[in-house]
Amino acid sequence: MSSKDEKNLSRVLDKIAAMDEPRRSVMQQVHDIIMAAAPDLKPRIWYGMPAYAASASAPALVTLRNDERLNLALTEKVALRPAGGTDGTLMPAAWYFESIDKDAEQRIAAIVRSAVA
Known part of the structure; x- marks a missing residue:
């Protein structure tokens, strides 16, 4: 990992660490899921x-x-793809959550993998 990548990762972890609980723990868990699902992605701060x-x-x-x-x-x-079915040409691009269970963890991993495919 380059020093720029390390610096960017540190900024992301600092941003998450500055969040109040219980959100901090949930966001850290999602960060870990993202990094496990797509380890080549580079974390960084983007628009805060x-x-x-x-x-x-x-x-x-x-x-x-x-x-x-x-x-x-x-x-x-x-490269977003239309959902099809009853959602027709709508393209899913955002998901809200308050906690992460095993099913949500698997879904987040699949979403992230589809983003880098």
Whole structure:
């Protein structure tokens, strides 16, 4: 890992550490899921949010937000695909959560892997 990557990772971890509990623990868990699902992604701060990109200079693909609700989002830089079915041409790009169970963990990992595919 380059020193720039280490510095960016440190900034992301500091941002998460500054959150109040129980959100801090949940966001740390989501960060860990993202890094396990796509270990080549580079964490960094993007528009004030923890984010993950293919490289330190590439646009972010995945972001985490700590607003009224916690949020995992894919950016417009991801090759989004229409959902089909009853959702037709709508493209899922954001998911809100308050806690993470085993099913949510697996779904987040799948979402992140689809973003880097």
